[in-house]
Amino acid sequence: MKKWGQSSSDQNEFVFPELNQQVNEKEIYLAVYNLTQRVNRMLVLILKELGIQAKIRTYEARHSYATMLARAQVPLAFISQGLGHSSLTTTEEIPGFS
Structure with missing residues (x-):
């Protein structure tokens, strides 16, 4: 959070800069979808490097x-x-x- 999040006292602000009040619902959905896909790809690489044969x-x-x-x-x-x-x-x- 400290490294990539944006700090704001406004509770309506999004934590990560990819999302903001100017984007519509479709853009929010796509940003979250893309981030989830990226995280899943990274999990596959981490599991492979650790020699863990599981789908996580x-x-x-x-x-x-x-x-x-x-x-x-x-x-x-x-x-x-x-x-x-x-x-x-x-x-x-x-x-x-x-």
Whole structure:
């Protein structure tokens, strides 16, 4: 965050400069999609370098994050917010949360 994020006291500001108040929803979607693809490609390279033969992408990382928090008995509302879910029901539908 310190290295690539932009610091602002405005809570409506985006953290990363690729996104700003002037871009539309389609541009936001494309920027997030492209970043996710880039992160997934980097994860593949990291796993290969470490000799780990597993498929780990941002999808699996999100669920691992949620699972670890649940096992640590973190409140479901906090986990749901961290995942960006609009309701607790969405979080409860994740396998292993019910």
